[in-house]
Amino acid sequence: MKVKILYFAQIAEKxxxxxxxxxxxxxxxxxxxxxxxxxxxxxxxNLTFAISVNQTLVQTDTKLEDGFEVALLPPFAGx
Numbered sequence: 001m002k003v004k005i006l007y008f009a010q011i012a013e014k015x016x017x018x019x020x021x022x023x024x025x026x027x028x029x030x031x032x033x034x035x036x037x038x039x040x041x042x043x044x045x046n047l048t049f050a051i052s053v054n055q056t057l058v059q060t061d062t063k064l065e066d067g068f069e070v071a072l073l074p075p076f077a078g079x
Contacts, residue, residue: 001023001024001025001026001064001065001066001067002021002022002023002024002066002067003021003022003024003033003064003066003067003068003069003070004019004020004021004022004067004068004069004070005019005020005021005022005037005070005071005072006018006019006069006070006071006072007019007071007072008071008072008073008074009074009076010047010074011044011047011049011072011073011074014041014043014044014047015041015043015044022036022037024036024064027063028064029061029062029063029064030051030053030058030061030062030064030070031061032061033064033070034051034072037072044072047074048074048075049072049073049074049075050072050073050075051070051071051072051073052070052071052073053068053069053070054068054069055069055071057073
């Protein structure tokens with residue numbers, strides 16, 4: 001199955017892309033996906049980011065399904 005990965009701000013700058021489609025096994029969760037991304041992009045190991053699945057921030061491993069959208073979001077300040 002495929003999921004769409006979105007990268008924002010300094011993450012996109014470090015990786016040189018803002019979006020990509022990523023092929024994953026059917027049983028993969030968000031934490032395992034991040035682990036695979038860190039292998040593909042070792043520079044992610046030095047960055048702090050939050051993960052959202054389908055525009056909802058997730059704090060725990062979330063089961064992914066075909067067509068889901070996963071975003072890596074750098075820290076941001078609000079006001």
